[in-house]
Amino acid sequence: MKPQSGVIIRKEWDIVGARQVAREMARELKFGVVDQARIATAVSELARNIYLYANEGQILFNAIQSVNKTGLCVKAVDTGPGINDISEVMQDGYSTSGGLGAGLPGVKRLMDEFDIKTEIGIGTTITATKWVR
Structure with a gap:
């Protein structure tokens, strides 16, 4: 297994590719099926x-x-518009895309550690870590 790899996100199909890399790395790191x-x-x-x-x-x-533990650190990095109000996007049910609004609060719940850094006009970096139980 490569210690670090990445997937560039440009088109919708890249979402599937990122998901597949995540699952494969989680399996190689011996995460259980549920955590994968x-x-x-x-x-x-x-x-x-x-x-x-x-x-x-x-x-x-x-x-x-x-x-005494192994984990997977996932970092989402973009050069988009940034997030105007982090507290707003971290509320359950908040959505600007008409989706379910599970979004970032859902990511935070699914992972063990979660950090978000954003700058208007510069972009956003979200770091989330899951540890093998």
Whole structure:
């Protein structure tokens, strides 16, 4: 397994590619089937956000090791318009695309660690980590 890989998100089909890479890396890192699905779902949501709101970006995957645990760090990076109000997009049910609004709050729930950095006119970076149980 490559310690880091990434998928560029430009078209809708790239969302599927990012999801497949996420699931494969999670399997190689010995995540259980349920956590593999959680990771793939979170990555799908992050990639979809890039596609819908930023037009282009990438999802980076990095296998990480702590003292006594292994994990997968997923970073969604874009050069889109940025997020005006982080607290608003982190509310359950919030959606600007007419979707279910599970979005970023859903990603935060599915993963163990979640961080968002955004700058208007510069872009957004979301980092989410899941640890093998």
